[in-house]
Amino acid sequence: MNCFEVIKIMNAILAPLICRFFLSLTHIHLILKTNLLFVMIKLFFRKSWLIIWLAVFTFAISRVFSAFPAIAEQFYSQGFYPFFASVLSFYSSWFSFSLDDIFYTLLITCLSVLIVLVILKKVQVKEFGLLLINSLAACFVLFYWLWGFNYFRQDFNVRLGIPEVSPDKQELLAALGKLVDETNASYLPVDSIDRLAADSVIEASYKKHAAGLKITYPSGIRQPKHITYGSFFAKAMISGYYGPFFNEVHVNNFVLPIEYPMVLAHEKAHQFGITSEAEANFYAWLVCTQSSDQQAKYSANLYILRYFIHEASRFEEAREIVKKLRDEVRQDYAKIREHWMALRNEKIDEMAGKVNDAYLKANKVEKGIDDYSGVVKFVMDYRGQQEKQGNDSSEN
Numbered sequence: 001m002n003c004f005e006v007i008k009i010m011n012a013i014l015a016p017l018i019c020r021f022f023l024s025l026t027h028i029h030l031i032l033k034t035n036l037l038f039v040m041i042k043l044f045f046r047k048s049w050l051i052i053w054l055a056v057f058t059f060a061i062s063r064v065f066s067a068f069p070a071i072a073e074q075f076y077s078q079g080f081y082p083f084f085a086s087v088l089s090f091y092s093s094w095f096s097f098s099l100d101d102i103f104y105t106l107l108i109t110c111l112s113v114l115i116v117l118v119i120l121k122k123v124q125v126k127e128f129g130l131l132l133i134n135s136l137a138a139c140f141v142l143f144y145w146l147w148g149f150n151y152f153r154q155d156f157n158v159r160l161g162i163p164e165v166s167p168d169k170q171e172l173l174a175a176l177g178k179l180v181d182e183t184n185a186s187y188l189p190v191d192s193i194d195r196l197a198a199d200s201v202i203e204a205s206y207k208k209h210a211a212g213l214k215i216t217y218p219s220g221i222r223q224p225k226h227i228t229y230g231s232f233f234a235k236a237m238i239s240g241y242y243g244p245f246f247n248e249v250h251v252n253n254f255v256l257p258i259e260y261p262m263v264l265a266h267e268k269a270h271q272f273g274i275t276s277e278a279e280a281n282f283y284a285w286l287v288c289t290q291s292s293d294q295q296a297k298y299s300a301n302l303y304i305l306r307y308f309i310h311e312a313s314r315f316e317e318a319r320e321i322v323k324k325l326r327d328e329v330r331q332d333y334a335k336i337r338e339h340w341m342a343l344r345n346e347k348i349d350e351m352a353g354k355v356n357d358a359y360l361k362a363n364k365v366e367k368g369i370d371d372y373s374g375v376v377k378f379v380m381d382y383r384g385q386q387e388k389q390g391n392d393s394s395e396n
Contacts, residue, residue, distance in 0.1 A: 055137035058144050065152035077153040077273050082216040084146055085271065088247035089220030098250060100243025101228035107135070147244035150273040156282070156378055159214050164377075165384040169315060175380055176308045177321045183301040184326045188294050193257035199224060201296055202265045205287035206272070213283060215272040220247055222268045227252050235345035236352035239263045242270035256339055258332055261288050261296040262303040278374030281307075285379065302332060304375060311376045 065072035092099050114131065117123040157164050167175070203222065210217035227233050227241070227250045234254040240263045241250050249267045251260065265284035274280045281304065288300030312318040 051134045051137045051141070054141045058141045062144060062149065062152065065149055069152060069154045069158075072149060072152040073154045073159065076149045078214075078216060080145075081147070081150060081273050082219040085220040085247050085273070086218075087220075088146065089222065089271070092246040092248050093221040093223045096225070098225045098228055098243065098248055099246040100248050100250070103243075103245050105228075107139075111135075143244055146247070147273070148275075151275045153273070153275075156276070156279050157381060160212070162381050162385045165381050167380050167384075171380070172308075172312050173315060173317055173321060175383065176312045176318060177324075179301065179305050179308050180321055180324050182289075183298070183305050183329055184324070186289075186294065186298040186301050187326055187329055188298055189328070190258040190295055190298065190332075193260050193295060195224070195260065198261050198264060198293070198296065201291050201293040202261060202268060202287060205291040205296075206265075206268065209287055209290060213272075213286070215274075219272055222249050222271050224249050224251050224264055224267070226250070230254055232348070234340075234343040235348045237340055237344055237349050238352065240267045242267050247271060254339075254343060256336060258295075258299055258302065259336065261293070261299040265296075265300070276374070278378060281375035282378040282382070285375065286382070302329065304379065306333070307376050308379075 065076065111132075114123060114128055118125060118128045153159065156162070165171075199222075206213075206215070207217050225248055227238075230253045233241075233252055239252050239255050239259065242248070243250060249264070249271050251264055251267060255263050262284050265288050266280045269280035269283035272283070274283055285300045285304045288296040291297065309318070309322055312321075
């Protein structure tokens with residue numbers, strides 16, 4: 001989940017509330033008479049050209065990074081970003097609530113107030129347009145320098161030194177069968193979870209595997225926070241998101257205990273500068289399954305298995321393999337589906353999906369929201385390398 005989708009969803013929440021607020025004001029003229037808003041506009045945008053030029057410069061840097069991923073990897077993802085992440089997360093960790101949520105709320109609220117002032121002719125359209133353009137430019141600059149340039153880093157296989165494989169039907173079915181066995185073996189009843197303990201386990205696993213995953217550890221503090229508008233986000237089937245402006249990891253309170261470790265590990269991957277949803281899924285799966293915690297292992301296997309089932313569903317043999325799943329695992333899948341479908345609002349979910357799809361495609365993620373399922377390829381690439389290394393060791 002990304003910040004622009006969050007803004008779109010929060011706008012849907014706040015717009016009607018703001019309208020009601022203005023309709024209920026009996027002394028609105030007292031507010032409109034103040035010159036404070038206009039003073040702030042003039043002070044902040046006196047050098048409006050500077051913000052525009054910063055945005056142009058940022059765009060130019062993004063084109064350079066896009067053309068030369070190795071430069072983006074060396075100078076930003078492994079250089080500047082860990083520093084930015086450490087500083088931002090240090091200060092944001094002082095607050096138990098989400099600063100990103102407050103930031104988005106203020107953006108939407110200020111925009112709504114200005115629109116009302118324009119309608120009431122208390123602010124000129126020209127001033128509003130200038131403010132809007134500069135605000136968007138400022139957000140653009142902040143987003144890319146604080147996190148967004150990670151979209152242009154080297155791709156998964158190059159970065160981790162893992163050769164790509166092109167699995168045939170039998171190899172895919174074999175991988176599915178192995179994951180079914182692993183999911184069955186890792187099963188345990190999960191009715192509750194110690195979130196602090198889960199956070200500690202995942203952090204320890206990220207630290208242990210940092211070198212292999214090519215991440216700079218610690219790169220800040222990944223204190224998980226609740227989503228302020230969790231109920232509304234649940235209607236969009238959103239289990240968590242990463243806020244780049246304050247380097248915050250968010251997990252929805254509506255996430256089931258059985259899902260929590262994998263969702264948390266996924267959002268932490270984004271904080272480490274992993275922008276691809278498929279890569280974040282892989283990182284989360286690896287650190288959870290390689291951890292010392294049985295709940296984390298089962299959560300990750302349960303989550304990833306569904307992508308393998310979907311990928312192999314076109315083959316008749318896959319049905320026989322899936323039949324080997326334990327009844328308890330099937331019941332957990334049913335429980336998760338029923339939980340989220342009961343919360344889902346079709347229109348909100350579709351809107352969120354379209355926004356996220358457009359956002360991902362605009363940032364070099366060609367598959368859009370389908371990128372989540374790309375984890376199947378990464379898992380098979382990784383396991384292919386592990387098998388090759390095992391064979392080489394046995395030969396020696």
